[in-house]
Amino acid sequence: MTAAFMDLVDVTIVNIAIPAIQRDEGASFSHIQWITAGYALAFAAGLITGGRLGDIHGRKRVFLIGIAGFTVASALCGLAVNPDMLVASRILQGATAALMVPQVLSIVHATFPAHERGKVFGLFGAVVGLGAVSGPLLGALLTQWNLFGLEWRPIFLINLPVGVLGLVLGRRFITESKAPQALKLDLVGVALVTGGLLMLLYPLTHGRELGWPMWGYASMVGAFAVFVALVAYERRKARQDGSPLVELSLFRVKSFAAGIAVQTVFGIGLGIFFLVWTLYMQIGLGWSPLRAGLTGVPFSIAVSVAAGVSVQMLVPRFGRKVLQAGALTMAAGVLLYIWEADHFGADVTPWQMALPLVFMGIGMGLIVAPLTDAILSEVPRQHAGSASGLINTVQQMGNALGLGLVSVVFFGVVDERVPRAALGEEFANGFENALSYVVVVLLVIFGLMFLLPRKPAGTGLEAGTAADEGPVDPAAGAPATAPGGSAGTVQEDAQRRKVLTH
CATH class of the missing domain: 1.20.1250.20 (MFS general substrate transporter like domains)
Structure with missing residues (x-):
């Protein structure tokens, strides 16, 4: 805060x-x-x-x-x-x-x-x-x-x-x-994100002072091509090693x-x-x-x-x-x-x-x-x-x-x-x-x-979302807890979800 x-x-x-x-x-x-x-x-x-x-x-x-x-x-x-x-x-x-x-x-x-x-x-x-x-x-x-x-x-x-x-x-x-x-x-992703944003925002901010040159318009159009390339690359990156x-x-x-x-x-x-x-x-x-x-x-x-x-x-x-x-x-x-x-x-x-x-x-x-x-x-x-x-x-x-x-x-x-x-x-x-x-x-x-959803999750109407409640015990039909009834630490919850997912 x-x-x-x-x-x-x-x-x-x-x-x-x-x-x-x-x-x-x-x-x-x-x-x-x-x-x-x-x-x-x-x-x-x-x-x-x-x-x-x-x-x-x-x-x-x-x-x-x-x-x-x-x-x-x-x-x-x-x-x-x-x-x-x-x-x-x-x-x-x-x-x-x-x-x-x-x-x-x-x-x-x-x-x-x-x-x-x-x-x-x-x-x-x-x-x-x-x-x-x-x-x-x-x-x-x-x-x-x-x-x-x-x-x-x-x-x-x-x-x-x-x-x-x-x-x-x-x-x-x-x-x-x-x-x-x-x-x-993902260094390639960093380069594509940063380059695309700069290509879009620099000519828009600086264009009036420079008299709106043609390279500025070309840069802004090219930025969208960079973002398309970013999406394609990130999809492939996610399939390869899961670190997009x-x-x-x-x-x-x-x-x-x-x-x-x-x-x-x-x-x-x-x-x-x-x-x-x-x-x-x-x-x-x-x-x-x-x-x-x-x-x-x-x-x-x-x-x-x-x-x-x-x-x-x-x-x-x-x-x-x-x-x-x-x-x-x-x-x-x-x-x-x-x-x-x-x-x-x-x-x-x-x-x-x-x-x-x-x-x-x-x-x-x-x-x-x-x-x-x-x-x-x-x-x-x-x-x-x-x-x-x-x-x-x-x-x-x-x-x-x-x-x-x-x-x-x-x-x-x-x-x-x-x-x-x-x-x-x-x-x-x-x-x-x-x-x-x-x-x-x-x-x-x-x-x-x-x-937007009519009633967003986590507003107090729901106990939580599937992503937050931890893994569900198939036998009990309820969120599993750590020994002693505690939900465990954030890292433990995440690790349990990871194991269940795999």
């Missing part, structure tokens, strides 16, 4: 400080995009590999390496002497986060039985909300206070004590776990496949909204970082409360309807925000923004925690790392796609050469245009949610 909190705070804290970075370092709009998209790109490209490394070498070990690397990369971001060094350090930060973050969900999945996971993911949702509240406020305060004359740099340096705390807590309290069978890292990087059998689990589709599209919407929202408030409306950060508090509180309520109380009773209600509620909030931006223009106040942000926060909270639970509920424990890596990968890939689309849906509308006095109106127009795409994304998500 400490690592999940640190990762989320780092993303949101950077968003609120971007205008200050642009002003103090002379960063271009391309640099602005790459400070956020570079992190997302490296994160997305490394998550599947990071998840699989946890399965192979131990989730605790890889987690600790990741959190140590993330802390060092944060220090480099804080010490960056120019925008290029900051972008490079953010890419390193994303790569180390790709080792750290997948272990969070896989450790939870390997540690807790299905009927307890709802409570854990409720806590996870609350941590998400707390991080979403803390990030913008910390970013605003640290930027505005200009501690020791360091300007925006403390937003990265604050990760150092949190990272050290995470290392100490991790070494003390996390129990080691890994896949029961000996797996090997991407466990394609997971996509035969309906809840997993449907949830992955929802997660990808949801990431696109969030990638568009959060960057555009920050630019609109601070550059378009001319608000201070603190004012912009405080404006987001109603949204963050609503996310935190709704996430906890959805998993604990609503999903066990209403199933996927809760997630669909979340998508529609969030879309209603975005539509109200568009109307306010058009009606009030540059005179809009934080108080007027509170209502649409509460709607959006409630909608997001109804989606984030139960969606993760639904995706992982029927996944076998031995593939927890691979599944967690895929969940985070598609979310970050969607996020990076959304950040890349900002070039089209926001900067494509804004004329950066207008006088300062007219910049607010330009940014308002770009904001409304970008949010109209977010509404479309949310309606697509609502449709995709019909593919």
Whole structure:
């Protein structure tokens, strides 16, 4: 939870400080995009590999390496002497986060039985909300206070004590776990996944600045060919030695496949909204970082409360309807925000923004925690790392796609050469245009949610799934237990399932 909190705070804290970075370092709009998209790109490209490394070498070990690397990369971001060094350090930060973050969900999945996971993911949702509240406020305060004359740099340096705390807590309290069978890292799969993602996301993020060259379109088309080759190779790899990087059998689990589709599209919407929202408030409306950060508090509180309520109380009773209600509620909030931006223009106040942000926060909270639970509920424990890596990968890939689309849906509308006095109106127009795409994304998500199970396993209605209850004693017709009535350790359960499977 400490690592999940640190990762989320780092993303949101950077968003609120971007205008200050642009002003103090002379960063271009391309640099602005790459400070956020570079992190997302490296994160997305490394998550599947990071998840699989946890399965192979131990989730605790890889987690600790990741959190140590993330802390060092944060220090480099804080010490960056120019925008290029900051972008490079953010890419390193994303790569180390790709080792750290997948272990969070896989450790939870390997540690807790299905009927307890709802409570854990409720806590996870609350941590998400707390991080979403803390990030913008910390970013605003640290930027505005200009501690020791360091300007925006403390937003990265604050990760150092949190990272050290995470290392100490991790070494003390996390129990080691890994896949029961000996797996090997699929290096060809790593190359194909990383290459395909870079071919897709780099031209999308950089294309507008370069004038949309033909090689960019060719690269994006070629990326899909790489992904087709990846699927074919991973199938052959699974037949040969059972150690593919991407466990394609997971996509035969309906809840997993449907949830992955929802997660990808949801990431696109969030990638568009959060960057555009920050630019609109601070550059378009001319608000201070603190004012912009405080404006987001109603949204963050609503996310935190709704996430906890959805998993604990609503999903066990209403199933996927809760997630669909979340998508529609969030879309209603975005539509109200568009109307306010058009009606009030540059005179809009934080108080007027509170209502649409509460709607959006409630909608997001109804989606984030139960969606993760639904995706992982029927996944076998031995593939927890691979599944967690895929969940985070598609979310970050969607996020990076959304950040890349900002070039089209926001900067494509804004004329950066207008006088300062007219910049607010330009940014308002770009904001409304970008949010109209977010509404479309949310309606697509609502449709995709019909593919989710009506009542996801592990919501509290069932004792657990077949993947989690352990082997069934054919004579008794009930889950076998260890001597003394105990279900045994995670590793023992996994080993029993492996023997029974063979």
